[in-house]
Amino acid sequence: MKSLSIFISLFLGFVVGAVVLYASNINFLEAYKVMFMGAFSKPQYLSYIILRATPLILTGLSVLFAFRTGLFNIGAEGQFVIGAITSVIIGYKLTLPFYLHIPTVIIFSMLAAGIWGGIAGFIKAKYGVHEVISTIMLNWIALYFSNYLVMSDFLHRPDTETTEFIQPSASLSLFENFKNSESGMLFLEQHDFIRDFLRPPVNAGIFFALISAFVVYFILNKTTFGFKLKATGFNFFAAMHAGINTNLKMFQSLFISGSLSGLGGALHVMGVSKNVAVLAQFEGYGFDGIAVSLIGSNSPLGAVLSGFFLSGLKYSGQKIQSVLEAPSEVISIMIGAIILFIGIQKLLDEKLEKFFSSKKMDQ
Amino acid sequence: MLANDLIFIFSTTLMYATPLIFVALGGVVCEKSGVINIGLEGLMTFGAFMASLIAIKTQNPFLGLLGGGLFAMALSFFHGLFSLKFKANQVVSGMAINFLGGGLSIFLCRLFFEGTSMTPPLDLELKIPTFLGQYLTVYLAIFSTIFLTLFFYKTHWGLRLISGGENPKALESSGVNQLKYKFFGVLMSGFLSGLGGASLSIAIVSNFRPTLISGQGFIALSAVIFGKWTPHGAFIACLFFGLTQSLVVYLGGMENPILSSQILSMIPYIFTLFVLIFFMGKTSAPSALSEIE
Numbered sequence: 001m002k003s004l005s006i007f008i009s010l011f012l013g014f015v016v017g018a019v020v021l022y023a024s025n026i027n028f029l030e031a032y033k034v035m036f037m038g039a040f041s042k043p044q045y046l047s048y049i050i051l052r053a054t055p056l057i058l059t060g061l062s063v064l065f066a067f068r069t070g071l072f073n074i075g076a077e078g079q080f081v082i083g084a085i086t087s088v089i090i091g092y093k094l095t096l097p098f099y100l101h102i103p104t105v106i107i108f109s110m111l112a113a114g115i116w117g118g119i120a121g122f123i124k125a126k127y128g129v130h131e132v133i134s135t136i137m138l139n140w141i142a143l144y145f146s147n148y149l150v151m152s153d154f155l156h157r158p159d160t161e162t163t164e165f166i167q168p169s170a171s172l173s174l175f176e177n178f179k180n181s182e183s184g185m186l187f188l189e190q191h192d193f194i195r196d197f198l199r200p201p202v203n204a205g206i207f208f209a210l211i212s213a214f215v216v217y218f219i220l221n222k223t224t225f226g227f228k229l230k231a232t233g234f235n236f237f238a239a240m241h242a243g244i245n246t247n248l249k250m251f252q253s254l255f256i257s258g259s260l261s262g263l264g265g266a267l268h269v270m271g272v273s274k275n276v277a278v279l280a281q282f283e284g285y286g287f288d289g290i291a292v293s294l295i296g297s298n299s300p301l302g303a304v305l306s307g308f309f310l311s312g313l314k315y316s317g318q319k320i321q322s323v324l325e326a327p328s329e330v331i332s333i334m335i336g337a338i339i340l341f342i343g344i345q346k347l348l349d350e351k352l353e354k355f356f357s358s359k360k361m362d363q
Numbered sequence: 364m365l366a367n368d369l370i371f372i373f374s375t376t377l378m379y380a381t382p383l384i385f386v387a388l389g390g391v392v393c394e395k396s397g398v399i400n401i402g403l404e405g406l407m408t409f410g411a412f413m414a415s416l417i418a419i420k421t422q423n424p425f426l427g428l429l430g431g432g433l434f435a436m437a438l439s440f441f442h443g444l445f446s447l448k449f450k451a452n453q454v455v456s457g458m459a460i461n462f463l464g465g466g467l468s469i470f471l472c473r474l475f476f477e478g479t480s481m482t483p484p485l486d487l488e489l490k491i492p493t494f495l496g497q498y499l500t501v502y503l504a505i506f507s508t509i510f511l512t513l514f515f516y517k518t519h520w521g522l523r524l525i526s527g528g529e530n531p532k533a534l535e536s537s538g539v540n541q542l543k544y545k546f547f548g549v550l551m552s553g554f555l556s557g558l559g560g561a562s563l564s565i566a567i568v569s570n571f572r573p574t575l576i577s578g579q580g581f582i583a584l585s586a587v588i589f590g591k592w593t594p595h596g597a598f599i600a601c602l603f604f605g606l607t608q609s610l611v612v613y614l615g616g617m618e619n620p621i622l623s624s625q626i627l628s629m630i631p632y633i634f635t636l637f638v639l640i641f642f643m644g645k646t647s648a649p650s651a652l653s654e655i656e
Contacts, residue, residue: 005656024474072454074401074581129639137632137639140578144632148625281577290458327473332466336405339459340441342511343451 002267005348006297010309013338017330026326038319039312043197049312051272054205057307058264059289061216062210062257064298066131068220069253070233071309075120075135076261078142081279083113083262084179085146087269088155088276091166102270105170109266110259116142117258118251125247131254139282144276147278161278172203172271199204203271209212210304212260217300229253261286288314294339310335372609377501379565382407382502382607386557386583387590387597388511389552394592395515396548397528397541399653402442402457403556404580405464410435411564412468415482415571416475424491424565428500431561432554439462439553439613443546453653469573481572482564491566500562507555511594524548528649556580589639589648603638607631643649 014032021028059076066073073079086109096104120134149155155163175198178184188195220226231239232249240246264285269276292310296302301347317331341348386407393400413434418427442460445451469480476482491498515521526534527541527548534541563579564571582604589598589603611627 020470024470042644123636127640130588133588133639134636136578136581136585137636140632141629141636144629148623148629151623151625163425262620281574287461291462294455294458320520325478327470329466329470329473332462333470336459336462336464336466339462340445340451340456343445343455343459344449347449 005345005352006295006302006342008348008352009295009338009341009345011270012341013334013351017334020330020333021326024326026324031320031330033291034320034323035313035316038323039316043193045315046201047200047202049308049315050206051200051202051206052272052315053307053311054209055264055268055285056288056292057206057209057304057305058212058267059261060287060292060296060303060315061212061300062260062264063286063289064296064300064303065216065220066253066257066258066292067298068233070231070232070236071121071124071131071250071253071257073112073117073120073254073257073261074127074132074290075117075134075138075258075286076289077141077282077284078135079113079117079261080259080265080268080283080285081139081146082116082258083265084110084269084276085149085163085261085265086112087170087266088163088166089149091170091270092155092164093321094170095167098171101167102172105166105270106263106266109262111262113262113265114255114259117261118255121251121254124254125250139286143279143282146276149277150276157275163275163277165267165274170270170314171274172205172267174204188231201272203267205271208267209307212263213300216260220300261289264289266277291335291339293326293334294342297342297345313356369612372606372613374496374607375612376602376605377497378605379434379608381498381501381504381603382559382563382567383579383583383586383601384499384508385562385600386556386580387586387601388490388504388507388594389555389559390584390587391553391590391592391594391597392511393548393552394587394652395528395649396524396545397531397551397649397651397654398443398545399443399453400439400456400457400552401584402439402460402464403552403584404576404578405461406435406439406553406556407464407560407580407583408468408576409438409464411560411562411575412472412482412571413557414561415485415564416471418485418489419482420567422489424485424489427565428491428561430559431564432557435464435557435560436469436550436553439556441625442553443549446472447542447545447549466574468571472571477596482570484569485565487569490569491562498564498566500558503558504562505598507558508594508598513569515594516528520544520547525649528651529652531654556583559583585635588648589635592649595642607634 018028021031039049057187059080062076063073087105090105090108094101096103109248116138120138123134150163157164179198179330220230228244229249232244232246236246288310292303292306297304313331317328321324321328386403390400390403410431414427414431417430418424438460442456445456446453472480472482491500516527523534523539524544524547527544531541560576563575586597586600586604589600608631611631615624615627
């Protein structure tokens, strides 16, 4: 029943989108057709959606992990930024064989972003500063700190507003050599589907995202450690009296949460952008992570599915702008509406149950 | 020379603080009534856009200001409806408001202004006028703070609204419909956030653009906590944010800046964190925050 009410929420989101488009004199059937075709009609589109789902799934998992342990991490944005800039530092400055370089970059990025998140947990535990306010502050600090590093002699690429590129040994791109080799090109010429699928910057990021989802599931549901984290979140004083070191748990929870966002940032750099640019404002990965977590009902599997869903929605939504000149921001409105309906799931569930039980009585 | 510098810092402080004051006051009313509102950012954005749109269409900045407030209030109605009537988690529905507010603003902007995401700039004389060198919205923000303080501690409505956030059951048992007060709190937060957005888009700058608000609603949210959920506390917190920002502008504008602008920009937030850590003590949120019954 629960998954049914989620689908109803998604459906209602599309209804709201249709109403908004209709009210603006835009043919919503046409718009949805453009979106559908823009998501599924070419292998390349699917490939893009998978690529773009990677950071969303990870920030989603990050927010989810904090939520499940009773904390609200608005700081995924800043932790993502810290992960990204750390991956550039390690990826550009170190020279290692790829099988050492990739894990080193990932470990350091997760560590740095974990500490960034952990700061909020620490000052909440030690000084009682609410994590919402401290993570908001840390987001801004991360943004400017990253900008500072990008423009410093240490990383700056002359005449640009970006850093140098990471070494090829730290890259997660797949089939890059194959795509440029003679035999590869010959092969791709004969295989339209694969050629089209490989056209975007395909990379191994999504596998890391899926593994992370499993790890999060495992920690939360199958370990004593996860149980203690959740206990601290559910009932702080009960957990404390049961002998759980609640202060430490708060730090650990936001540390893990931060490291997940940081991994998202690192994977984005290693797989897609290969460097980091000066940011005029937040890119919204953390914000979207909150949406992913909420739409996925705070479960790791849900976060993976809703990460793909949101990625598809955002990617295909851009196309109504160019094809129909319909504002693509209708996507944000739909996401907002979906979250609203997800918020009243309990009510939807009750209504559904009543509906089905009355049907049974009729028979 | 020094006097000029001080006046510069003083007026830039007020300029940065004003939009935040409105929004933070909105946050205070809402949370005092016992409803969490993390949708301030979206409400502020929507208010900023609607104010700009209405000011352009009616050629009257005051109608723009009022319209910005009222339309943001209309958006906040959904927060009230879903979280109070349908019992949605207040954090969830607040987050939805952020997506709706941001999305609606740019969506409508593209519809009204031929696909662009910015409104055309207002003529100088069509912006909110100034008095003694400050925009009228600055005085309105100060007035709102005083008004809200009086409202909370000197009126029946205000006291009941606060009790709704502290002990809703007690309020109910004295025969008062606490949901009415909570709804009022939510709508007020919408109105005030809208004014906050408007005080940016039709006073401080002359148009709306997608990056206009970028996070200020969240700064206002932290001012609510920083100010310990009181109007004067939030007011002071916003002035503090404004002051740090204006010092950044002042120091960055010096002939030989001591620090790079990126490092300077970090300072307000680092400073805020330290103030929170060393001077705040335990926070004092309304005790029944986010409880409906």
